[in-house]
Amino acid sequence: MSTSDCQPSDYIAPSASEVVSNRQIGPDWYVLRLREESIARRSEPGMFVQVLCNDGESFDPLLRRPFSVYCADKENGTYDILYTTVGRGTRWMAALPDPETTASGESPVKVDVLGPLGNTFSTPGEDETVYLVGGGVGVAPLYFLALHLLALPAPPKIHFCMGARTGEFLQGIEDFRKLPIETHVATNDGSEGFHGFVTDLFVELWKDAGSAENARIYGCGPQGMNESLRNLSIENDLACEICLESMMGCGFGICFGCVAPIRKDADSDFINRRICWEGPVFNSTLLCPGIEG
Amino acid sequence: MAETLKTRLGSLELKNPILSASGTFGYGKEVESFVDPSVYGGIVGKSISLEPRKGNPLPRTWETASGMLNSIGLQNPGIDAFISDPSYLPRMSAYDTRVVVNLVGDTVDEYVEMARRLDSESAVDALELNISCPNCPLGGMEFGVDPEATRRLVEAVRENFSRTIIAKLTPNVTDVVPIARAAEAGGADALSLVNTYVGMAVEWRQRRPRLGGITGGLSGPAIKPLALRLVWLAAQNCEIPIIGIGGIMNTDDVLEFIVAGASAVQIGTVQFIRPRIALEIIEGLGEALRELGAGSIGELVGTLETDRDAITVRQADEDGGEEVPVGE
Ligand SMILES: Cc1cc2nc3c(=O)[nH]c(=O)nc-3n(C[C@H](O)[C@H](O)[C@H](O)COP(=O)(O)OP(=O)(O)OC[C@H]3O[C@@H](n4cnc5c(N)ncnc54)[C@H](O)[C@@H]3O)c2cc1C
Ligand SMILES: Cc1cc2nc3c(=O)[nH]c(=O)nc-3n(C[C@H](O)[C@H](O)[C@H](O)COP(=O)(O)O)c2cc1C
Ligand code: FES
Numbered sequence A: 001m002s003t004s005d006c007q008p009s010d011y012i013a014p015s016a017s018e019v020v021s022n023r024q025i026g027p028d029w030y031v032l033r034l035r036e037e038s039i040a041r042r043s044e045p046g047m048f049v050q051v052l053c054n055d056g057e058s059f060d061p062l063l064r065r066p067f068s069v070y071c072a073d074k075e076n077g078t079y080d081i082l083y084t085t086v087g088r089g090t091r092w093m094a095a096l097p098d099p100e101t102t103a104s105g106e107s108p109v110k111v112d113v114l115g116p117l118g119n120t121f122s123t124p125g126e127d128e129t130v131y132l133v134g135g136g137v138g139v140a141p142l143y144f145l146a147l148h149l150l151a152l153p154a155p156p157k158i159h160f161c162m163g164a165r166t167g168e169f170l171q172g173i174e175d176f177r178k179l180p181i182e183t184h185v186a187t188n189d190g191s192e193g194f195h196g197f198v199t200d201l202f203v204e205l206w207k208d209a210g211s212a213e214n215a216r217i218y219g220c221g222p223q224g225m226n227e228s229l230r231n232l233s234i235e236n237d238l239a240c241e242i243c244l245e246s247m248m249g250c251g252f253g254i255c256f257g258c259v260a261p262i263r264k265d266a267d268s269d270f271i272n273r274r275i276c277w278e279g280p281v282f283n284s285t286l287l288c289p290g291i292e293g
Numbered sequence B: 001m002a003e004t005l006k007t008r009l010g011s012l013e014l015k016n017p018i019l020s021a022s023g024t025f026g027y028g029k030e031v032e033s034f035v036d037p038s039v040y041g042g043i044v045g046k047s048i049s050l051e052p053r054k055g056n057p058l059p060r061t062w063e064t065a066s067g068m069l070n071s072i073g074l075q076n077p078g079i080d081a082f083i084s085d086p087s088y089l090p091r092m093s094a095y096d097t098r099v100v101v102n103l104v105g106d107t108v109d110e111y112v113e114m115a116r117r118l119d120s121e122s123a124v125d126a127l128e129l130n131i132s133c134p135n136c137p138l139g140g141m142e143f144g145v146d147p148e149a150t151r152r153l154v155e156a157v158r159e160n161f162s163r164t165i166i167a168k169l170t171p172n173v174t175d176v177v178p179i180a181r182a183a184e185a186g187g188a189d190a191l192s193l194v195n196t197y198v199g200m201a202v203e204w205r206q207r208r209p210r211l212g213g214i215t216g217g218l219s220g221p222a223i224k225p226l227a228l229r230l231v232w233l234a235a236q237n238c239e240i241p242i243i244g245i246g247g248i249m250n251t252d253d254v255l256e257f258i259v260a261g262a263s264a265v266q267i268g269t270v271q272f273i274r275p276r277i278a279l280e281i282i283e284g285l286g287e288a289l290r291e292l293g294a295g296s297i298g299e300l301v302g303t304l305e306t307d308r309d310a311i312t313v314r315q316a317d318e319d320g321g322e323e324v325p326v327g328e
Helices: A037-042 A088-094 A136-150 A173-177 A198-208 A223-235 B078-084 B108-119 B147-158 B176-185 B221-237 B251-260 B277-292 B310-318
Strands: A015-026 A029-035 A048-051 A065-068 A071-073 A078-084 A110-117 A129-135 A157-164 A182-187 A215-220 A239-243 A259-262 A271-274 A281-283 B007-009 B012-014 B018-020 B042-044 B061-064 B067-070 B098-103 B126-130 B164-168 B190-193 B197-200 B215-219 B242-245 B262-267
Touching (some): A015 A037, A015 A088, A029 A037, A029 A088, A037 A071, A037 A078, A037 A110, A065 A078, A065 A088, A065 A136, A071 A136, A078 A136, A129 A136, A129 A223, A136 A157, A136 A173, A136 A215, A157 A173, A157 A198, A173 A182, A182 A198, A198 A223, A215 A223, A223 A239, B061 B215, B078 B108, B098 B108, B108 B147, B126 B147, B176 B190, B190 B221, B215 B221, B221 B242, B221 B310, B251 B262, B251 B277, B262 B277
Parallel strands (some): A129 A157, A129 A215, A157 A182, A215 A239, B018 B042, B098 B126, B126 B164, B164 B190
Antiparallel strands (some): A015 A029, A015 A110, A048 A065, A048 A110, A071 A078, A239 A281, B007 B012, B061 B067, B197 B215
């Protein structure tokens, strides 16, 4: 193994992704469309990319920022990122020009992106009803998953449940509403949809459906939401996969910065595993109560 | 004559002067989909301890201005799994590069026990003794801040390991020179410096530290000037080869360390951002040798020209950086 298992052409190299569009879809929410054939081709739902949020001439901000792939168009070689502006890196992204609205003729803007990284969700059984449960910007990987499931030869029935603090934070919802799936919303203050947590909304829907055992949950959201999803899936013996987030130094397993107590299988102990390297998607039965331990 | 990137750490020859730094490369397997580990002159795995360690609470990393703090806390599988599990040493030994095992212990006996076991593993080309981790109360740091303890530790490992021994020094000391000399006196074949600078970040609204471990080690370009100074001082004061570490981002940075006195370098944090950077640097070094008309890396090592010697400068630094007239 003097050269390792993969052939050079398969190496994942940081690559220049061309900005196709950079649309604001609501206060602080944006969709960035990038063109880079190999990233688009390899991306699967749940995977993420690491974006260098500077022009490459500077070391500040130093670390790349991780973002789930929101969707990928393999034919046209483009992929999208749904992001909210929370700090320097995401504000830098928001300031990238939107070539769709700026004058043509300017040279294309490129962003240095590494990826795709991480694993993907498993495919549901044919008779399973799928519940996608997302909080905030955690809906990003669920959108890609919904597209993927709808493209299956026999697409399952899909419910999408989105939670937000208030109605104002439901911006990502429009793209879901255009899909042939059932879309439901929950807000903590009741300003729109179900009044309460999105996990309680899920329980209502599931009970309305006769507490069917063939429900399969895919979740991604803030820590508290992920935690209640984990707990209720275990209490009710429901198949459930959760896409986790963590502060990331590298995004591909070399820094040990992104761990959580996760077991290898139902019989083994919880040990600190790397979310970026063994995840970010995990079966809920492998996660520790409290998730971060 | 064609230029050569070969360099030496005592009796150990490296095909090029670029090594991966401990804790920033996994154990090689993780980077395989990004770069062939065999391109490196040597690879250093994350610190290994006698027993497995689960590491520190989250968060474990925090970005700072042109740098990052980490408090990973030496999470590792322990020496038994490291030697026998196919994802660790057996896999590292299959790469066409030098394999350096970085060790951390709480006592001299722990280092000795691990060194003895690795002495019979022919895949291990060198040991790097981490006597400098800022992230654990017993992370080897108390060895690295005391010259006498450093000497005794290196001596004890020397008696139990027949190949190359590298002592990795902490920058978190008032004066690195006595520690460097002590490691040399104890029988180290080379010194590597620096490990991370201990630091801290605070969230004032919550009144909480940013890191689960409260304090952490600073790495990245922010520390390069600090590291360069220590590498230069160590090189001026020791006979054994120096491995320069700290904030290296590109070929220019590598050459700065080499000119300041390093015979090889380790690249750390940069690999998080540019996993294929070793390839770029190796290519860049070849070009730099041609530009300078130099036949080998060795011709450049320690060629920094200064108007004052290191002893005078070190004294002036200690006196608060008082200006010493040039030529004095
Ligand atoms: C696997 C994964 C997928 C993600 N997907 C998305 C997505 O689809 N859309 C989206 O808007 N956000 C997503 N995030 C969160 C996103 O990475 C952070 O919001 C972003 O890094 C913040 O960067 P900043 O420079 O704007 O903020 P700053 O606060 O300036 O960042 C400072 C540091 O903290 C890190 N950081 C801050 N918040 C987070 C966080 N929540 N997770 C990881 N690192 C963080 C940054 O990387 C940086 O090192 C994802 C995170 C992970 C781990
Ligand atoms: C996330 C992280 C983990 C590290 N873990 C170790 C370790 O286990 N053992 C060790 O000797 N050094 C460790 N280091 C220190 C590096 O090997 C290196 O000395 C330091 O990062 C400075 O180099 P850099 O600025 O190029 O990163 C670690 C550094 C980082 C950033
Ligand atoms: S982010 Fe570095 S190991 Fe996961």
